Amino acid sequence: MQALVDAIRQQGEILPGGILKVDGLVNHQLLPHLTREMGETFARHFAPLNPSKIVTIEVSGIAPAIATAMVLGVPMVYARKKKPVTMKEPAFTAQSVSRTKGGVVDLYVSSEFLGAGDRVVVIDDFLASGGTLRALAGMIGVSGAQLLGIGCVVEKQFESGREKLADLNVPIHTLANIVRMSEAEGILVEAGR
Numbered sequence: 001m002q003a004l005v006d007a008i009r010q011q012g013e014i015l016p017g018g019i020l021k022v023d024g025l026v027n028h029q030l031l032p033h034l035t036r037e038m039g040e041t042f043a044r045h046f047a048p049l050n051p052s053k054i055v056t057i058e059v060s061g062i063a064p065a066i067a068t069a070m071v072l073g074v075p076m077v078y079a080r081k082k083k084p085v086t087m088k089e090p091a092f093t094a095q096s097v098s099r100t101k102g103g104v105v106d107l108y109v110s111s112e113f114l115g116a117g118d119r120v121v122v123i124d125d126f127l128a129s130g131g132t133l134r135a136l137a138g139m140i141g142v143s144g145a146q147l148l149g150i151g152c153v154v155e156k157q158f159e160s161g162r163e164k165l166a167d168l169n170v171p172i173h174t175l176a177n178i179v180r181m182s183e184a185e186g187i188l189v190e191a192g193r
Contacts, residue, residue, distance in 0.1 A: 001041055001175040001192065003034055004153070008189045014181050018159075026125050026153055027060045038175060039067025042123055042151045045173045046072070049148040051121040053077055055114065057107060057136060060125040064153050068123050077114055079107040079136060088112055092143050094135035105132070109139055116144030127152035127174060130161030137168055154178060155192060 004025070013021040025031060042064065054076040056065035062078055069076035083091065087110045098105045114120075120140050124133060133150060140147045147170055155162065155174035158181075162172050174192035181187045 001037065003037060004176045005189050005191055007031070007034060008154070008176055008178075008187065012187045012189070014183060014187065018156075018181075020126075020154065020156065020178060020181060020187070022154065026063070030063050035063050035067050038064045038153060039069075039071050041175060042068040042121075042173070043071035046121045046149050046151065049121065049171075050119060051148055052117075052119045053114070053121075053145070055079070055109070055120050055122050055136065055140065056124055057081075057132065061123060064125065064151075065123040068121075068151070075113075077109060079109050079139070081105055081107065083108045092139040094139045096132040096135040098132065107132075107135060107139065109143070111143065114140065114143045114145055118143070118145035120145045120147050121149045121151060122147065123151045125153050127155040127161045127165075127172070128159045130159075130164040133161070133165060134168075137165075149173065151175075156181075 007025050011024045015021050053074055054065050054069040057079045058081055065076050090111050092109045094107045095104050122136055137147055149171045151173045154176045156178045177190050177192050179188040
């Protein structure tokens with residue numbers, strides 16, 4: 001997705017700890033035309049799998065996930081990071097480590113909205129080491145739903161998350177690929193894969 005690649009080249013910042021800041025595109029501010037194009041691109045890629053739901057993680061995954069769900073005409077469910085009192089039991093839970101949050105993050109999805117018979121595509125903001133996506137895939141499996149594929153806005157190829165998720169045996173599609181990044185060289189970004 002060339003518009004996304006260009007935007008990352010213009011606005012992306014490298015922060016300590018190997019964090020790529022793209023807050024002006026995905027994680028804090030959203031550009032509606034770019035978000036719509038993300039959803040359309042993911043929908044074209046995953047429509048042949050006939051998903052019945054799009055699943056993501058709050059907060060940054062919601063915008064590309066809802067844009068995808070709107071194009072596909074299916075519901076979107078997001079894993080919560082805090083369990084609200086309104087969430088009925090049983091709830092599916094998992095934990096993952098987040099560098100941007102600085103520790104372990106709990107994830108919760110209500111069994112009201114995810115279960116056997118659901119055909120799920122996960123859409124999220126980043127694929128880095130794969131830990132959070134693995135945790136979400138585990139919850140989807142425990143729910144009885146079928147994971148069909150994973151889509152991420154940005155992949156940090158050098159963190160090998162794609163390889164670490166290979167045993168899930170689902171297609172992984174990304175829109176922008178960070179080949180490498182460093183203070184000295186800047187951000188080398190290309191179209192996703």
